[in-house]
Every structure is written in structure tokens, then in C-alpha cells.
Amino acid sequence: MADVTLTFENxxxxxxxxxxxxxxxxDPRSKTLRAPAFRYAAIRDYCEERGISVDDSVLDAPDLPPCYSAYELRDYQQKALDSWEDADRRGVLELPTGSGKTVIGVKAIERCQAATLVVVPTIDLLEQWRRILDTEFDVPIGQLGGGEQNVEALTVSTYDSAYLRADDIGDRFGLVLFDEVHHLGGEGYREIARLLAAPARMGLTATFERPDGAHEVVSELVGEKVFDVHVDELAGTHLAPYDVKRLTVELTPEERERYEDAQGVFTDYLASSSIRMRSGSDYQELVKRSGSDPKAREALLAKQRARDIMMNSEGKVTALADILDAHRxxxxxxxxxxxxxxxxxSERFLLPAITHRTSTPERRDVLDRFRRGEYSRVITSNVLDEGVDVPxxxxxxxxxxxGSEREFTQRLGRILRAKEDGGRALLYEVVTEETAEVRVANRRR
Incomplete structure (x- = not known):
């Protein structure tokens, strides 16, 4: 009889x-011991190192037919995959947007030859991964999310669907891939990784560290960062060489007056309070006080007015007109x-627009037209920063x-795919002078 018996339960x-x-x-209810599912590999390793016999029935993964991909890895992609292998098939890989993180994930599936769950943050990425897996591997592809709930040996899921199903399917996969793995640091999403028993785990991201420090939780659940490569190391070879130009604009006299008035209300309140706005927790304290203190609420609203003025200044509109004209x-x-x-x-310059309000069919149509060259420019809020296959x-x-470095890196990554003509990519930062936006822009760089 084995010294240890392991089974999976919810x-x-x-x-x-x-x-x-x-x-x-x-666990007094079952009169046994109980551990989180993600500790499966660690417990197996512990027993093996000490010669402890194990009766293991944890994984009930479906058989995966032999899967081989036609992709050939670039040198840095091969190093990334090898680093993950050397870390016992656990860990996070940090590579710039456009450098082919998905390709590394596909080759990890080929290496493991194990039932695999791919977890992604958006429907767009879900569809992108499903297309790639369907093209590379001649096996059925399951899908959790986007109106489907179908589990196969290779399955792609949104974070939301995986959160709802992880306790039920946690024994079905030997490998789990977390795309945009920094999302796993969220309070709810981290439960996905806790509830899955998959011993092999890979995280893919362009920017691993989170301002709230939750990347440390991701390291525990998926593995430490085992490989990274900076965008400058790939620019000019595997990615387009690039330049960043900062353009500064001024507020109009009327904008300046409104900005200084709003900023004055905000700074006057800070001077009379104990809040110093040196961290995110200071801002949270201001928001908390605004619920019961009218002056705190007035200060918070004034800060928002000042921010709107500097972020949406008329000088930025003029600067954009000049940029569009110079890059016809x-x-x-x-x-x-x-x-x-x-x-x-969008209305002023007749630019196709994409925001969170844009329906999925409309967004897809705009991006398809951009890809085909029918549109040569598009304007967006934060929805194209990540999780969307942008032409x-x-x-x-x-x-x-x-001021997020992640946001800046993701936006830069949208123009860094190597160009057929070998041309350089160019990113413009338009910043309003003598406002708090200067500090914001410096922080993200």
C-alpha cells in the first residue's frame, strides 16, 4: 500500500x-489532509525526493494526440522556452508586444505533449489563440467563453470563464498557459491558478511587475520570472527600430485659468489635510474621505477637472492635426x-474610432479595414492596449x-512588428507643458 494517496476534489x-x-x-470533515490543487507538483516532488510511494489519481486529463507545430523559433524565443524547461516547466516569460509570445506557447504545448488549458483576458485573444491552435494542431479545440462551454484536450478560456469552471476542470490539464499573466494577480483571478492541478505552468506578458506588488502572488502560483528581453534588444533585428518623440503643447489662456483654479482647490485641500499624494494609497484615502467630507469631495472633483483640461487641451488637437498631415x-x-x-x-478628423462602447462586430470590421489598408489611421481609448490582435x-x-510603464510599453509594442521595407517606427507623446501631466509622462518612461 502506498505511503500517500492523492486525489483531486473540487x-x-x-x-x-x-x-x-x-x-x-x-481537514476535519474528511479526516484527511487537504492542500490547494496548485501544490500538486510540489507535493509529488517532495515524495519523490524522499522515496515516499504515492498512489496518484489527481489528473484525469484527456489523451492528446501527438501535436507538432510548423513554427521555427527565433534565437530569443528558443532561449525563453529553454529557460522555462530548466525551471521545471514553471515560470513567467516577459517579452515585448509583437515578439511572438504566442509562438513560444505553442511550442511549449509541443514540448509537453499534454492536455493544455490556455487562459486569456479577452474574447479577441480567445479567438486568436483558437485560430492558431486549430491551424497548428490537427485536434479539436475546446472553448470556454464567447458563448461556448466545450472542454477538449486543447482548450482556450477567458479568465472569467476559467474562474467559474476551475474547480470543476482543475484535474483535466497537465499544462496551463496564462496569456497576459499579470491579470492573474487580481483578487478573483488568482483563484484560477490555485484551483488547477496542472504541474506545468507558463505565464506570458510584456510587463510582469504590477504597481500593487501582486506579481509576487503570480510568482507563487505560476513560477518566478525565468526569462525577459527588453524591446531595445530586439529593435532593428526582430522588431522594427523605433524613435520616441515628445511634443509639448501649451494651454490656451482660458484653459490655463480654469486649470489653475481647479488645481488650486485641490492643492489647498491637501495643504489642510494629512494627505500628501505620494502613493496610490494616498489617493484611495482621498476617495474614501470624499464620501463623508464635502471639502474632500470638492477637491477630488477639482483634481478631475484639472486632469480633463490638461489631457484634452486644444493644443493637443492642433498637434494631432500637424502629425496627421506630416504622415499622410x-x-x-x-x-x-x-x-x-x-x-x-473622430468627428473632427474623420477617424474610425474604437472604445469599450464599440460592439465586437464593429471593432472587428474597423481593424479588418485597417489591416487591408482601407483605413490608414484609427483612434482609440485603452481597449487596444492589450488583448486585441492589432494590425x-x-x-x-x-x-x-x-503613468503606467505597462501601458506605455504596450502602446509602443503596437507599432514594433518588423516592417517589410525595414522602416523605423515612430511614437509621439503629446504632453501639456506646466501641468501635472509632465510628471505623469516622466513616470511612465
């Missing part, structure tokens, strides 16, 4: 033994932080955005 491991087993705690023959994506500015500029462009214009 996202957990039932551990029957008289021995001490790491990560397993007493280029393919351009314009990024803003606000939907209102998207629609304002090639060579010019990006950041009219407004946050």
Missing part, C-alpha cells in the same frame, strides 16, 4: 497519509485616455494616458 488535493506532507493541512502615407494609431476625446477627434502600424500618437 479544486483541492485530498491527501491520505500518516506522514507529514508540506502544504497540506488537516503612414499607418497611424492614436491613443487617448478618455472616450470623449476619442469621439471628438501593423508604423506611427503611434499618445495624446493622453496614465
Amino acid at each position: 479544486g483541492t488535493l485530498r491527501v491520505e497519509t500518516e506522514r507529514d506532507v508540506p502544504f497540506a493541512d488537516s 502615407d503612414d499607418r497611424i494609431i492614436v491613443f487617448t485616455a478618455h472616450n470623449d476625446l476619442v469621439y471628438r477627434l 501593423d502600424a508604423n506611427v503611434a500618437v499618445v495624446l493622453s494616458g496614465s
Whole structure:
């Protein structure tokens, strides 16, 4: 009789033994030990290293026919995959947008030859992964999300659907791939990884670290970052060489007056309070106080007014007009932080617009036309930052955005796919002088 018996039950491991087993705690209901499902590989390794016999019936994964991909890895992609292999098939790979992270994931499936769950943040990525897997591997592809709930040996799921189904299907896969793995740091989504028993785990992202530090949780659930390559290392070879130009604009006299008035209300409140706005927690404290303190609410609204003025200044509209005129023959994506500015500029310059309000069929139509060259420019808020297969462009214009390095990196990545003519990509940052936006722009760089 085996020293340890392992079974899977609703996202957990039932551990029957008289021995001490790491990560397993007493469960009075079953009178056994119980551990989170993601500890499966660690418990197996522990037992193997000590010669402890195991009766293991945890995985009930469907058979995967032999899967071989026609992709040939570039040198950095091969190094990334090898680094993951050397880390016992666990870990996060950080590569720039456009560098072929999906290809590495496909080759990981080929290496493991195991039933695989691919988890993605958006329907667009779900459809993209499903197309690629369907093309590369002659096997049925399951789908969780987008109106389908079908599990196969190769299955693609949204984070939302995986969250709802993980305890039920946690024993069905030997490998799990988390695309845009930084999303896994969210309070709810991290449960997906906890409830899956898959011993092999890969995370793919362009920007791993999260400002809230939740990437440390991802490291525990998926593995440490085992490979990274900076965009500058690939620019000019595997990615397009690029330039970043910052254009500064001024507020009009009327905008300046309104900005200073709003900013004054905000700074006056800070001076009379204990809030110093040195971190995100300070801002959260201001929001909290605004629920009961009228002056805090007035300060919060004033800050928002000042932000709207600097982010949507008339000078930015003029600058965009000049950029569009100077790049008549280029393919351009314009990024803003606000939907209102998207629609304002869309109407003024006759630019196809994509925001979170844009329906999926309309968004798909706009991007298809952009891909075919019927549209040479498009304007968007944050919805094209990640999770959408965006056609090639060579010019990006950041009219407004946050101080997030991730957001900046993702937007830059949208224009970095290598060009057939070997041309350089160009990103414009348009920043309003003598406003808080200067600090925001410096922070994201």
C-alpha cells in the first residue's frame, strides 16, 4: 500500500497519509489532509525526493494526440522556452508586444505533449489563440467563453470563464498557459491558478511587475520570472527600430485659468489635510474621505477637472492635426485616455474610432479595414492596449494616458512588428507643458 494517496476534489488535493506532507493541512470533515490543487507538483516532488510511494489519481486529463507545430523559433524565443524547461516547466516569460509570445506557447504545448488549458483576458485573444491552435494542431479545440462551454484536450478560456469552471476542470490539464499573466494577480483571478492541478505552468506578458506588488502572488502560483528581453534588444533585428518623440503643447489662456483654479482647490485641500499624494494609497484615502467630507469631495472633483483640461487641451488637437498631415502615407494609431476625446477627434478628423462602447462586430470590421489598408489611421481609448490582435502600424500618437510603464510599453509594442521595407517606427507623446501631466509622462518612461 502506498505511503500517500492523492486525489483531486473540487479544486483541492485530498491527501491520505500518516506522514507529514508540506502544504497540506488537516481537514476535519474528511479526516484527511487537504492542500490547494496548485501544490500538486510540489507535493509529488517532495515524495519523490524522499522515496515516499504515492498512489496518484489527481489528473484525469484527456489523451492528446501527438501535436507538432510548423513554427521555427527565433534565437530569443528558443532561449525563453529553454529557460522555462530548466525551471521545471514553471515560470513567467516577459517579452515585448509583437515578439511572438504566442509562438513560444505553442511550442511549449509541443514540448509537453499534454492536455493544455490556455487562459486569456479577452474574447479577441480567445479567438486568436483558437485560430492558431486549430491551424497548428490537427485536434479539436475546446472553448470556454464567447458563448461556448466545450472542454477538449486543447482548450482556450477567458479568465472569467476559467474562474467559474476551475474547480470543476482543475484535474483535466497537465499544462496551463496564462496569456497576459499579470491579470492573474487580481483578487478573483488568482483563484484560477490555485484551483488547477496542472504541474506545468507558463505565464506570458510584456510587463510582469504590477504597481500593487501582486506579481509576487503570480510568482507563487505560476513560477518566478525565468526569462525577459527588453524591446531595445530586439529593435532593428526582430522588431522594427523605433524613435520616441515628445511634443509639448501649451494651454490656451482660458484653459490655463480654469486649470489653475481647479488645481488650486485641490492643492489647498491637501495643504489642510494629512494627505500628501505620494502613493496610490494616498489617493484611495482621498476617495474614501470624499464620501463623508464635502471639502474632500470638492477637491477630488477639482483634481478631475484639472486632469480633463490638461489631457484634452486644444493644443493637443492642433498637434494631432500637424502629425496627421506630416504622415499622410503612414499607418497611424492614436491613443487617448478618455472616450470623449476619442469621439471628438473622430468627428473632427474623420477617424474610425474604437472604445469599450464599440460592439465586437464593429471593432472587428474597423481593424479588418485597417489591416487591408482601407483605413490608414484609427483612434482609440485603452481597449487596444492589450488583448486585441492589432494590425501593423508604423506611427503611434499618445495624446493622453496614465503613468503606467505597462501601458506605455504596450502602446509602443503596437507599432514594433518588423516592417517589410525595414522602416523605423515612430511614437509621439503629446504632453501639456506646466501641468501635472509632465510628471505623469516622466513616470511612465
